[in-house]
Amino acid sequence: MIPVFDGHNDAITREDAADFATGRAGGHLDLPRAREGGFAGGIFALFTPTPGAERIDLDGDRGHMEIELAAPIGPEIAAATTTQAAGRLLGLERDGHLRIVRTAADLDAARADGVLAAVIHHEGAEAIDPGLEALDLWYAAGLRSLGPVWSRPNAFAHGVPFVFPASPDTGPGLTTAGRRLVDRCAELGIAFDLSHLNEAGFWDVARLDRAPLIASHSAVHALCASTRNLTDAQLDAIASSGGIVGIVFAAPFLRADGADDPDTPLRTIVAHVRYAADRIGVDHVGLGSDFDGATIPDELGDAAGLPRLLEALGDAGFTGDEVRSIAWDNWRRVLARAWGAG
Secondary structure: OOOEEEEEEOHHHOOOHHHOOOOOOOOOOOHHHHHHHOEEEEEEEEEOOOOOOOEEEEEOOOOEEEEEOOOOOOHHHHHHHHHHHHHHHHHHHHOOOEEEOOOHHHHHHHHHHOOEEEEEEEEOOOOOOOOOHHHHHHHHHOEEEEEOOOOOOOOOOOEOOOEEOOOOOOOOOOOHHHHHHHHHHHHHOOEEEOOOEOHHHHHHHHHHOOOOOEEEEEOEOOOOOOOOOEOHHHHHHHHHOOOEEEEOOOHHHOOOOOOOOOOOOHHHHHHHHHHHHHHHOHHHEEEOOOEOOOOOOOOOOOHHHHHHHHHHHHHOOOOHHHHHHHHHHHHHHHHHHHHOOO
């Protein structure tokens, strides 16, 4: 079975995360299904939900979706939730269910040993103070990937709202603190994730040119005009930097109509992989499921269904070597560069 490294999941922040090792009744990812589907490693998000309900306006006739987010959250909320979620991962490592990886060598060793490799990721950096004093502590605890925003503004940058159809150019770019965050992550060796960042922020990071550009769980704007997706110019910049886009499995970011519908063919994911590979080269394309954070096509189902996706990539004309690159090798190479190791 071809091993898969996945660019993004929310499994550890679910309410039933305590059952990750033994198996959960719902959701998309747990240890038994990871083993069944060849999910051998991934970036595990520590995510703080927006307090209170979100308002979702969906016009099915026009295929228009818009979510109005609540006010920004502060470190006093985010630090508590992310610390708790990180503790879950550390507990799973203590009990031998997975291994938290901090270097490319760790990633290689986990794969060789048949142990699930977990990269700790902050999705939205609200647990990090603008002065970045907490960042070194999180690095020492194993943090190796960080997205400066979720889809709300904070002290570092501006996330995109979930809007379809619309451009990702939805607001201002990085703040002064955000630029310092990019620099410090590069110095420490923390991968900097651009998914959820608006277009102005994306180009600010690109101009700083500190590390490979990474969009861990995004798709192609030319195929689905969601604010969460990447324009052709953004895809080109990712390739020029030696970076990677992890093609997301979330139905509303895949479908041409933007519908949040699980009745979405597996070939829709393949189409985004094919478009990105044809435009920027297969070496800059990976997988970024968003398991447990989005509506996943029924034809894929969950992590156990990953072999069906890899088979579909082969049926679409990708060679065996190309499928292995998309499934694992490309992520390994880009993370090694971001972490400062070969």
